[in-house]
Amino acid sequence: MLDIQHLTKQYGNTKAVDDLSLHIASGEIYGFIGHNGAGKTTTLKSVAGILPFDEGEITVGGISVKQDPLACKKQIAYIPDNPDLYEYMTGIKFLNFIADVFGVDESERQTRISTYADRFELTKDLGSPIASYSHGMRQKLAIIAAWIHEPRLIIMDEPFVGLDPKASHILKEMMRELCDKGGAIFFSTHVLEVAEKLCDKVAIIKSGKLIRSGTMEEVKGDDSLEQVFLELEG
Amino acid sequence: MLKLLFRKQLSELYKNFFYDQKTKTAKSKGRTVLSFVLFAVLMLVVLGSMFTALSFFIGKPTIDAGIGWMFFSIMGSIAILLGLFGSVFNTYASLYMSKDNELLLSMPIPVRDIILSRLLGVYALGFMYSGIVFLPAIIVYQILCRFSLSALIGSLLTFVFITLFVLVLSCLLGYVVARIAAKLKNKSLITVIISLAFIAAYYVFYAKAGTLVTDLVENTTAWGDKMIASAYPLYLFGRLGEGYWPGLLICLAAIVILCVLVYLIISRSFIRTALSTGRSGGNVYKEKKTHVRSVGTALLAREGKRLTSSATYMLNCALGVLFIPLLTVFIAIKGTDILSVLDILMEEVSVSPVILLIGMVIMAGSMTMTAEPAVSMEGKSLWLVRSLPVTDKQILNAKINLQLLLSCIPTLLYGIVCVVVMIPVLHPDIWTVLLFLILPQLANVLYAYVLMLLGIRYAVLDWSSETIAIKNNLGALFSIFIEWGYGIAFVGLAFLLVPLIGTPLYLLAFSVLTAVLILLFSSRLYNVGIKKFKKL
Numbered sequence: 001m002l003d004i005q006h007l008t009k010q011y012g013n014t015k016a017v018d019d020l021s022l023h024i025a026s027g028e029i030y031g032f033i034g035h036n037g038a039g040k041t042t043t044l045k046s047v048a049g050i051l052p053f054d055e056g057e058i059t060v061g062g063i064s065v066k067q068d069p070l071a072c073k074k075q076i077a078y079i080p081d082n083p084d085l086y087e088y089m090t091g092i093k094f095l096n097f098i099a100d101v102f103g104v105d106e107s108e109r110q111t112r113i114s115t116y117a118d119r120f121e122l123t124k125d126l127g128s129p130i131a132s133y134s135h136g137m138r139q140k141l142a143i144i145a146a147w148i149h150e151p152r153l154i155i156m157d158e159p160f161v162g163l164d165p166k167a168s169h170i171l172k173e174m175m176r177e178l179c180d181k182g183g184a185i186f187f188s189t190h191v192l193e194v195a196e197k198l199c200d201k202v203a204i205i206k207s208g209k210l211i212r213s214g215t216m217e218e219v220k221g222d223d224s225l226e227q228v229f230l231e232l233e234g
Numbered sequence: 235m236l237k238l239l240f241r242k243q244l245s246e247l248y249k250n251f252f253y254d255q256k257t258k259t260a261k262s263k264g265r266t267v268l269s270f271v272l273f274a275v276l277m278l279v280v281l282g283s284m285f286t287a288l289s290f291f292i293g294k295p296t297i298d299a300g301i302g303w304m305f306f307s308i309m310g311s312i313a314i315l316l317g318l319f320g321s322v323f324n325t326y327a328s329l330y331m332s333k334d335n336e337l338l339l340s341m342p343i344p345v346r347d348i349i350l351s352r353l354l355g356v357y358a359l360g361f362m363y364s365g366i367v368f369l370p371a372i373i374v375y376q377i378l379c380r381f382s383l384s385a386l387i388g389s390l391l392t393f394v395f396i397t398l399f400v401l402v403l404s405c406l407l408g409y410v411v412a413r414i415a416a417k418l419k420n421k422s423l424i425t426v427i428i429s430l431a432f433i434a435a436y437y438v439f440y441a442k443a444g445t446l447v448t449d450l451v452e453n454t455t456a457w458g459d460k461m462i463a464s465a466y467p468l469y470l471f472g473r474l475g476e477g478y479w480p481g482l483l484i485c486l487a488a489i490v491i492l493c494v495l496v497y498l499i500i501s502r503s504f505i506r507t508a509l510s511t512g513r514s515g516g517n518v519y520k521e522k523k524t525h526v527r528s529v530g531t532a533l534l535a536r537e538g539k540r541l542t543s544s545a546t547y548m549l550n551c552a553l554g555v556l557f558i559p560l561l562t563v564f565i566a567i568k569g570t571d572i573l574s575v576l577d578i579l580m581e582e583v584s585v586s587p588v589i590l591l592i593g594m595v596i597m598a599g600s601m602t603m604t605a606e607p608a609v610s611m612e613g614k615s616l617w618l619v620r621s622l623p624v625t626d627k628q629i630l631n632a633k634i635n636l637q638l639l640l641s642c643i644p645t646l647l648y649g650i651v652c653v654v655v656m657i658p659v660l661h662p663d664i665w666t667v668l669l670f671l672i673l674p675q676l677a678n679v680l681y682a683y684v685l686m687l688l689g690i691r692y693a694v695l696d697w698s699s700e701t702i703a704i705k706n707n708l709g710a711l712f713s714i715f716i717e718w719g720y721g722i723a724f725v726g727l728a729f730l731l732v733p734l735i736g737t738p739l740y741l742l743a744f745s746v747l748t749a750v751l752i753l754l755f756s757s758r759l760y761n762v763g764i765k766k767f768k769k770l
Contacts, residue, residue, distance in 0.1 A: 045617075048621050049620070049621065050617055050620045050621055052768070070623045070624070070625065071623075073621065073622060073623035074623040076621075077621075078617075078621040080617055083618075084613070084614040084615040084617070084618070085615060085618065086536070086539075086540070086615055086618070087615075088539055088540055088543030088544065089536075089539055089543075090519075091519070092519060093539065096524055097532055097535070097536055098622070099524075099526075100526065100527040100528070100529065100531070100532030101529055101532055101533075101622045101623065101624060102622075102623065103529070104526075105526060106523075106524055106525075106526050109524060109526075110521070110524060114521065123519060124518040124519055125519065126519035127518070127519030127520070128519070
């Protein structure tokens with residue numbers, strides 16, 4: 001589903017991501033962990049086609065992000081760590097805008113909006129301006145917007161930040177459901193317990209370089225993910 | 235602390251003078267100085283010279299009649315009006331709508347300091363606009379009086395009082411708008427209505443000012459007596475300009491009391507108003523039928539929603555939508571009379587009034603400039619549209635299309651009405667009529683591309699107040715002057731060329747030139763502009 005080969009991204013003389021290679025197959029939830037400034041967001045933004053990169057290749061479903069960014073973006077949904085949404089729109093207008101851009105037809109969008117908004121208990125607030133939403137509500141809206149076109153790959157940067165326990169649980173369910181249907185999830189997190197329980201595979205990045213990746217068992221063995229992470233970071 | 239906040243506020247206000255958005259580095263001292271000089275020249279030459287002329291016009295008879303105080307009263311009133319006009323629209327946005335209000339309030343900063351630092355920005359704009367009127371008046375007074383030290387000190391103090399008075403009035407209006415907006419669902423609408431009422435009052439005053447000034451110059455003494463009898467504070471205010479010290483004490487006391495009162499009103503409600511989320515209780519969403527849109531329409535609708543959601547955006551960039559139809563109505567009512575007179579007057583220079591009608595609508599077009607701040611208005615949510623399967627060209631085209639929609643339709647209506655009015659009076663040939671309709675539309679297209687390029691070049695994405703993105707940047711300033719320059723060039727060249735080649739050929743030549751410019755600017759936008767946009 002997602003193939004990253006030798007990704008390198010520099011800011012001036014600093015290498016934010018250095019020769020990073022990863023492969024995420026359909027049906028996988030792939031966790032991405034690393035300390036602050038390790039290069040997680042840069043990698044995720046490069047995959048999402050937001051940030052141009054210097055070297056390497058990223059393909060989504062066999063399509064190159066560099067060669068055909070639009071075709072890639074049609075298969076992707078991206079949720080940043082702090083979603084600055086269009087505050088001037090109401091929740092429903094925002095969802096309709098996203099659905100229009102992705103060409104989701106009327107009946108499908110209504111079913112999905114109603115299903116996901118009900119799950120997150122956001123339905124009654126959809127008529128209010130996003131400016132009036134709390135951080136958690138914005139996060140929920142960004143998640144619904146990401147799911148509205150049933151993407152094949154969802155990229156999320158710290159998706160659990162700001163969500164209450166119930167919403168976190170729903171998100172985890174939705175992630176699993178999407179992967180069961182053949183989709184894939186690539187997300188960063190600092191909550192190692194979540195990564196350990198939820199992810200099929202995990203990658204650890206340090207100073208832009210991938211230092212370990214694989215199935216959860218391959219990465220942590222008999223230790224906890226936290227122990228392994230701290231040892232590697234140390 | 236206050237000093238620190240002042241510096242933050244000033245650096246935000248004049249960010250573009252110090253910081254290069256393109257390279258994201260600080261500008262060299264030379265470039266900063268050059269930017270300031272350019273800005274000062276534009277303000278002083280264009281507006282300053284106009285008010286210097288007015289000062290001479292009013293100053294001569296009043297000072298000769300020995301009632302110099304009236305000169306200061308009049309110029310002071312104009313300065314207050316212009317200062318208020320320049321700063322009032324910013325007060326609500328910068329005081330209550332700044333994005334960093336929460337951040338600052340979360341820190342150990344006294345609320346008083348936050349309010350005062352915000353007011354500094356409002357004060358700076360009021361100072362600038364009032365200064366353009368009143369500083370030339372001070373100089374003119376000194377020239378006409380052959381220097382008077384007491385008048386110099388008095389008039390400078392008057393200027394300080396004017397700026398403070400402008401601040402007080404701006405704050406009061408901003409406060410009223412904020413209080414009303416907090417209770418309403420559609421905040422931007424009420425702000426626009428209040429502001430438009432204010433603008434209408436301003437234009438009514440402006441329209442009557444010419445007759446008033448002429449009457450005043452002719453009957454100076456009578457007006458002076460009237461003013462003393464019915465507007466004593468204004469008299470006192472004018473006397474201060476001449477160096478009348480008891481007046482100083484009274485004005486000082488009045489302004490101090492006003493400032494304290496306004497400060498108390500604002501500080502008592504600042505936190506509540508600034509942190510109001512506008513969430514309306516009981517506004518439960520009910521599922522409605524949705525309309526599926528194409529990508530282009532969805533992006534255009536997004537731009538439209540962005541515009542209508544912000545009073546500051548609408549008032550600063552879409553006034554043409556209202557002004558050009560008003561101009562059209564004016565032409566429909568008075569056009570025949572005006573054109574008949576103009577036709578006779580302009581016969582001597584062999585230029586058709588058609589040229590003036592086109593020049594007027596081109597210059598009025600500068601009141602519609604939504605495309606310029608459209609990139610900046612994306613702000614921190616630019617990531618969103620970038621993550622969607624749309625091209626940069628589609629994003630920019632949506633911004634251009636909104637600009638064209640807002641400018642072309644009113645211009646076309648204006649054109650049609652003008653044609654209907656001009657045919658029986660001027661008897662234009664078919665080519666003049668056709669080009670009369672086409673040229674302003676071409677100018678609109680050209681302007682849209684220029685605005686888009688300026689918007690990308692001077693994009694500010696990390697603003698904390700919308701006013702920074704909308705008007706406090708060089709792009710906004712250049713936008714107005716470019717359209718005015720184009721309009722003035724069109725009319726100016728007509729006086730040289732129309733007598734030689736005739737109106738239809740001149741219009742055709744200018745249309746061709748505009749079309750060529752459109753090709754050049756659109757090509758630059760879709761090549762260089764898009765590359766720059768990608769890098770933002």
